[in-house]
Amino acid sequence: MVAHLQQLLRHTRVEQIVGDVIRLRATGVALGDMAEVENTDGEVSLARVIGLDQNLVSLQVFAGGKGLSTDATVRFLGRQLDVVYSPNILGRIFRGSGEPMDGGPDLSGDPHVKVGGPTVNPVMRVMPTKMIETRVPMIDLFNCLVESQKIPIFSVAGEPHNNLLARIGFQADADVLVFGGLGLIFDDYHFFRTAFEEHGVFGRTVMFVNQASDPLVERLLVADMALAVAEKFAVEENKRVLVLLTDMTAYADAMKEIGVAQERIPAVRGYMGDLYTQLAQRYEKACDFKGAGSVTILTVTTMPGDDVTHPVPDNTGYITEGQFYLHGGILDPFGSLSRLKQHVIGKSTREDHSQIMNTMIRFYSEAAEAQRKQAMAFELSSFDEKLLKYGGLFRERFMDISVSMGVTEALDLCWKTLAECFEPQELLMKQHLIDKYFPKLAVPSPTSEE
Template structure:
């Protein structure tokens, strides 16, 4: 039986964007419908919407309608395509913008005849993975100096509504030394979408960028497809073309909320705060696509996860923290050095970077921490020592010279700037760093590093 040509009627119910179809001869089909397969919904002999099978139960097939179900009647028919969603994959996708159905939305040339790659493939065999050992430079000091981004890393940006996390993510996409940047926008308002597009165009990086965008006004079901489309293409580029691919996703909380909405429509029993019980596995399935492939390229995932009410125990950031390898904590307009962590930085610091990197990183954070304590002592009217005043000066200059999000500085000049700041605030004998490194790198009276 040709499932692509056979039309099935018998819609039992329509709940939100979910269509429940009764198919009496499922067991006798030569190619029965499978979970995640696509289907076409037709009404009055005309195309109505693309749909995806999300549940099979005896003779009941549940489908998500990509374009919604408004105006759909129970007399509509369904044609099963017998294949899963596929992403367009060719050299012509660079500089293009696609929606959650994988269709170009930038008014560019059609790509219907281009090769495609299936999404929702299995996670990479661990045998094909190699240990992360290469740094992705971003020219953002709070990342490159203090929490290096490493190839094949999966790491979120934890933040809250109102913080400039999208602007920060866009800067990383523009400045990162990756071969390819794949952007996945989830439930974006149009202004944010336009800002990303303009930022990539103005920086001249669209030629190495592919964008998959689901707007807040687009169907919720397409929001669930965007990460899979982006990651399928990223994996293909890394494995077959040896590309170093950086995947940027925002906002994974909107993605989780879309899963919750669909789950409620499917009458699934919710777990913590209304989210489905498989939230962890659904997130992990996407994040685990991050990989450094043996003899090929790599996929690195950097995603925004907003925390409702700045609550890190919220199910989305809580589950994300168990899966990922650290986090960048964007708080009060800066990357908070105390809340941020890169668990893979030790694989590159001092190995791919300068010999003083580890020592200077630890010293700067230690003195900044002591400077924050000195600020608290001052606020409570305690007497401050001479060294406390030096720490106060250091912490203020550290915020201005390193923590601001608009600062752009390569790693080596940033390390030199650390030495200069230490020399400006402290005597050489006061700074606890290996003497051999101080002798080599300590900044002189002219403000220049010795080395």
């Protein structure tokens, strides 16, 4: 009853405006409730309750606090934030407020789904056993992306992480693609939209975009909207959904700014003490649902100063199941890790996958050592020369993120590369696999005297 009355009451005494946050006194309001703020000039903006201190309510104004008067009128709507959900949202682009920004047909009459909410009951989760083929060799061969996995791309500013994320998006074996852009500059937004359109996946894609010039609070809502829609597609439509979010560091920075506006006491490097909890609540939406589809989450997390101990990547590493480490324009095989790859390698892929993965990385590690010996002018053995040749081929054929090939094709190319550089007995692999897959033409033919 009190909450209902709050919807009818118009509060006209805004006590404080700090940046995009306004404070006033009200009762019967819940955390996360939506409100309408009408300025003295008649302009109306949405706001969301982000803090409660007894009867002192803090609201984040979507349109920002610039030009807002303390005489503004606030009306609480008595509901949480929701977002439109139906098959009609595929091929559409939405703002962080949930409103369409592509000029398409009106969707206000379509069903809506509540944003946020708890993660899935553990008894409804299925053990991950299916691989998502991305056609990126450094992922498919060495650190497989598994359905229902949550995994970030660790990168630094200037690295082509958006190119990699887009490539995975339009090449990945998934039914639905949900993209969330967090604080994107226009060029990046245009790049993602164009990439999805040109590669024919836009019709099964829904985009939620917060640009750098958009209100800060919408940046925090994009991830929740994307995940709410993804969960609906997975549970109700039995779809295999891939969620792409970039950049989670911008997301964390937005939380920090709002925390400062709320006069909260910061923890490490200015970030709030609940950073881990806030990130985990989003990442834990990844799930393979029993009797339904799945949600897989792939994000970009930029590391300021290439510092992996920075609070955002540091906390992320504890939550997620590995990381793809993008360094120097390539996916670093030594910094990358997928903790779920053992569930699919050799099971949903070919029998030689495990042996090939280990052998290729072992030789590349030795090639890196041989390269250091060469740089320091040490004498190289004949085997070192083979390793140097192998290292060059490995970088050219597999490490470039623009390389695209299926996992079976990539495994065959691995055998071809090994055969061009080494003898079969030098591989130290299971003999039956060598007999079956090692290119026969690469084996020296016996002479007539033999």
